[in-house]
Amino acid sequence: MMFFSLRLGRKQRAVLAAVCCGAVLILAGSGLAGRAGSRSLRQDQVLPVSAGAAEEMGETDASLNAGRLAFLQGLGYQTDQEPEEAVDVLIPEHFDEAYESYNALQKQQGYDLEKYKGKKVKRYRYRILNYPERKNAAATLLVYKGEILGGDITLGGDTSQVRGLAFPEEQQPGN
Numbered sequence: 001m002m003f004f005s006l007r008l009g010r011k012q013r014a015v016l017a018a019v020c021c022g023a024v025l026i027l028a029g030s031g032l033a034g035r036a037g038s039r040s041l042r043q044d045q046v047l048p049v050s051a052g053a054a055e056e057m058g059e060t061d062a063s064l065n066a067g068r069l070a071f072l073q074g075l076g077y078q079t080d081q082e083p084e085e086a087v088d089v090l091i092p093e094h095f096d097e098a099y100e101s102y103n104a105l106q107k108q109q110g111y112d113l114e115k116y117k118g119k120k121v122k123r124y125r126y127r128i129l130n131y132p133e134r135k136n137a138a139a140t141l142l143v144y145k146g147e148i149l150g151g152d153i154t155l156g157g158d159t160s161q162v163r164g165l166a167f168p169e170e171q172q173p174g175n
Helices: 010-036 051-057 065-074 097-108
Strands: 085-090 120-128 137-144 147-155 161-163
Touching: 065 120, 065 137, 097 147, 097 161
Parallel strands: none
Antiparallel strands: 085 120, 120 137, 137 147, 147 161
């Protein structure tokens, strides 16, 4: 039996994880190739939470569970393999104060729900297994036509909080 080890930096680990996830997605999607056509990211489309995440993860078909998991893993999260919730949500034509506030969070992440007013989108919620010092954390992703158009991290407990999707900087996994 042969063993080897590698000492990789944070970026190198992220790239390696992205390559592995990409290989899994290619293998999983090979049976869908005839039905799904290729998708390319245009500049007017929604970008993931950061340009670095987009480069590291490549294209992600968020209509597939594997694509959503790869996106969350690319951000540093370990989650349950299946969503706790998958429901259709209608983005309202007119935003009330709550939606304006939520969209402000989305804009900070590079998303904008205004483009999706009146659209029915899918909301997926995954339990997060590795959020620092929190047992009750969940990732919510909003998906429209295979594209992630927004999302958040909800921290439950005595003081519920809604945060952006980025993993807490001071506690990046693997540091």
